[in-house]
Amino acid sequence: MNRLEFIKAGFAIVGLSQLQPDKSMNTDPHLLIGKGNPRLVGKNYALLPEVDKAFQQMSASALKQGITIKVVSSYRSFEKQKNIWNNKFLRFKSQGMDDEAAIDKIIEYSTLPGTSRHHWGTDIDIIDAGPPEEGDVLLPQKFHDNGPYNTLRQWMETHAKDYGFLLPYNRDENRTGFKYEPWHYSYAPKSIPMLNQYLELNHRELILSSDLNGADGLDKEFLESYIKTHVMGIEPSLL
Numbered sequence: 001m002n003r004l005e006f007i008k009a010g011f012a013i014v015g016l017s018q019l020q021p022d023k024s025m026n027t028d029p030h031l032l033i034g035k036g037n038p039r040l041v042g043k044n045y046a047l048l049p050e051v052d053k054a055f056q057q058m059s060a061s062a063l064k065q066g067i068t069i070k071v072v073s074s075y076r077s078f079e080k081q082k083n084i085w086n087n088k089f090l091r092f093k094s095q096g097m098d099d100e101a102a103i104d105k106i107i108e109y110s111t112l113p114g115t116s117r118h119h120w121g122t123d124i125d126i127i128d129a130g131p132p133e134e135g136d137v138l139l140p141q142k143f144h145d146n147g148p149y150n151t152l153r154q155w156m157e158t159h160a161k162d163y164g165f166l167l168p169y170n171r172d173e174n175r176t177g178f179k180y181e182p183w184h185y186s187y188a189p190k191s192i193p194m195l196n197q198y199l200e201l202n203h204r205e206l207i208l209s210s211d212l213n214g215a216d217g218l219d220k221e222f223l224e225s226y227i228k229t230h231v232m233g234i235e236p237s238l239l
């Protein structure tokens, strides 16, 4: 079994008859992997009500400084993440990469389905609605120097934490996993407990996946290392 087959099989396991809700958890485990049916609110986005409330307060405050925060990504289901993953995989393969190289390339910015913080309804990708949008908006350079979202970044770096929003994929060079994402903010009061529950869940997944036919040690190592470097490779105050 190659790495991709292992990943597919690993997440098939999670899907989800074997995934028993743990009574010690506050959140239904299905919600933590994007397969639940959470109550979400928002006009042009979808967030947990508590997160939306804090977001609206932050937006109102930013607006007073002439910054219109626009959410370009919020809640994302397992299926949606799977589409992103599959499309990128095909694209990188068509560029001549082998399976392993394609996966390594995908996980520079995108998560394995079932492991995205966007599954939780607590995380947002934002831009400034003021400047005209040209091409791909989520590029780090657009948030720095003379980029269109430099003012937004500076405002968020100063004020977002007052509303509970932190940057998981910060600029710390010693951080592992996903690259710097100046656009991705997480509502800490909800996402911290959800991550803690999520990590419990993954330990169980790893135990289950050891029963897979053909899953060799190397592939298990990949998944374990991915959880450590990518899922946990975030701003320390969000752990």
Ligand SMILES: [Zn+2]
Pocket (backbone or CB within 6 Å): 073, 118, 123, 124, 125, 184
């Ligand atoms: Zn994001």
